[in-house]
Amino acid sequence: METLIIIIFVLGYLAIALEHNTKLDKLIPALAMMAILWALVAFGIDAYPNWFDSGAHELIGGEGGFLALDGAEKHHLLEETLLHHLGKTAEILFFLLGAMTIVEIIDYFDGFATFKNYIRTRKKKKLLWIFACLAFVLSAIIDNLTATIVLISILQKIVKDRDTRLWFAGLIIIAANAGGAFSPIGDVTTTMLWIGDKVSALMLVKYLFIPSLICMVVPVTIASFMKPFKGKIDKVEEGEVDLKSKSKYGSTMLYIGLAAILFVPFFKVITHLPPYVGMMLSLAIVGLFAELYSRSEFSISNVIDQEGDDSQGHHSPVHASLTKIEMPSILFFFGILMAVAALESLGILFIGAESLKQIIPNTDVVVMLLGVGSAVVDNVPLVAASMGMFQEAMDAPLWHFVAFSAGTGGSMLIIGSAAGVVAMGMEKINFMWYLKKIAWLAAVGFIAGSLAFIGMRAILA
Numbered sequence: 490m491e492t493l494i495i496i497i498f499v500l501g502y503l504a505i506a507l508e509h510n511t512k513l514d515k516l517i518p519a520l521a522m523m524a525i526l527w528a529l530v531a532f533g534i535d536a537y538p539n540w541f542d543s544g545a546h547e548l549i550g551g552e553g554g555f556l557a558l559d560g561a562e563k564h565h566l567l568e569e570t571l572l573h574h575l576g577k578t579a580e581i582l583f584f585l586l587g588a589m590t591i592v593e594i595i596d597y598f599d600g601f602a603t604f605k606n607y608i609r610t611r612k613k614k615k616l617l618w619i620f621a622c623l624a625f626v627l628s629a630i631i632d633n634l635t636a637t638i639v640l641i642s643i644l645q646k647i648v649k650d651r652d653t654r655l656w657f658a659g660l661i662i663i664a665a666n667a668g669g670a671f672s673p674i675g676d677v678t679t680t681m682l683w684i685g686d687k688v689s690a691l692m693l694v695k696y697l698f699i700p701s702l703i704c705m706v707v708p709v710t711i712a713s714f715m716k717p718f719k720g721k722i723d724k725v726e727e728g729e730v731d732l733k734s735k736s737k738y739g740s741t742m743l744y745i746g747l748a749a750i751l752f753v754p755f756f757k758v759i760t761h762l763p764p765y766v767g768m769m770l771s772l773a774i775v776g777l778f779a780e781l782y783s784r785s786e787f788s789i790s791n792v793i794d795q796e797g798d799d800s801q802g803h804h805s806p807v808h809a810s811l812t813k814i815e816m817p818s819i820l821f822f823f824g825i826l827m828a829v830a831a832l833e834s835l836g837i838l839f840i841g842a843e844s845l846k847q848i849i850p851n852t853d854v855v856v857m858l859l860g861v862g863s864a865v866v867d868n869v870p871l872v873a874a875s876m877g878m879f880q881e882a883m884d885a886p887l888w889h890f891v892a893f894s895a896g897t898g899g900s901m902l903i904i905g906s907a908a909g910v911v912a913m914g915m916e917k918i919n920f921m922w923y924l925k926k927i928a929w930l931a932a933v934g935f936i937a938g939s940l941a942f943i944g945m946r947a948i949l950a
Contacts, residue, residue: 490533516817519824526831534563539836574830580684580765587768591746592635593810594779600743601639611721614713621709624661625668633669637908641915648722656717658912659927663900665908667705670896671697678872678895687888690754696889704897704938708930738782749775779806825870833877856890860898864905868895886946900931
């Protein structure tokens with residue numbers, strides 16, 4: 490039965506990895522795999538030799554262990570384990586829902602247009618550094634996916650030549666993934682590690698800020714001397730691009746939204762409550778200001794979102810933002826996290842980690858291979874699997890290296906990260922073009938950042 494479970498997981502994983510080839514949305518195999526795996530776990534509960542108690546973080550095995558329990562005790566343990574994993578997964582999903590909604594509320598007021606006002610130069614090299622720095626900082630606050638969408642949208646209004654834009658987009662992907670790696674709210678994988686009590690926000694920044702910065706600076710520095718970034722961009726005719734927000738409250742909502750998201754780690758440190766609680770409070774505060782500003786502007790201009798007007802003549806910005814949430818992504822995260830939890834519950838990941846350590850004794854090599862693997866397949870299941878494989882204590886350097894590798898390794902292929910996939914869609918970037926032109930820059934940054942982390946670890950040890 491365990492062999493069958495592993496085969497189904499591998500097949501489901503392949504279906505997710507080959508999403509672009511099969512044209513099948515990855516949430517479908519993720520949800521199917523999750524349901525089938527847990528069904529097989531339930532059917533074969535009496536025959537499994539091992540069980541990993543997630544609550545106690547210990548493997549129950551041997552003749553006096555899991556096999557000694559009767560059927561009722563095993564099913565009770567199964568239900569408790571399922572509820573445990575559902576609760577942990579829900580923490581991540583509600584956190585992401587809150588963060589996504591805040592970002593959509595900012596966009597409702599066109600708050601991200603504020604960043605356009607920082608761009609005053611026509612020199613390509615200077616523009617590259619502006620976009621790279623914005624991507625690095627912004628992704629640490631609103632996540633690398635959203636940062637990429639915002640900056641490429643601005644890029645499309647400033648740089649008319651498509652070939653030039655492709656180069657800029659490639660470096661934005663690298664910078665956004667690097668910025669997301671050192672922040673607990675910058676990437677789904679770092680959020681998973683943070684909520685899973687594998688890393689703390691302060692130590693994550695302490696260990697990874699410099700390696701992540703180097704991962705961004707090295708490829709951008711190299712690229713700034715390359716031909717595509719020499720000279721100036723074509724001048725944009727006056728009136729061709731609108732640099733102002735459509736709403737007079739755009740800048741205000743941007744700052745309120747970013748401050749609310751940054752407040753969440755402090756809330757966790759002060760209250761010791763799970764991060765999603767703080768995110769819900771932040772969402773409530775941002776939603777309150779959004780409602781007040783929306784009503785105020787509606788009463789003055791009477792033009793806000795006429796198509797969405799409700800019976801009272803006012804359309805809620807919170808409701809409008811919730812309709813734009815990417816529910817397929819949320820369901821995919823749910824499916825893959827619960828599927829990995831099934832393997833963890835049977836002790837398969839734990840036993841697999843022990844075997845891997847014997848084959849490759851150097852953990853650094855294993856983690857760097859994880860980074861390379863994240864460029865080929867989705868980094869969410871890879872990190873979820875690593876959380877079940879390794880049993881190191883909270884804030885052990887291993888977890889910080891996992892966060893860095895999974896977050897930045899995906900830059901080596903255009904399909905290796907959410908930021909890359911969305912940029913691929915927005916600019917129609919060719920897979921082979923990215924592989925030839927950008928992948929080596931991302932690889933150099935990844936290696937430089939990894940070496941910097943190893944050095945930081947030696948200094949901080």
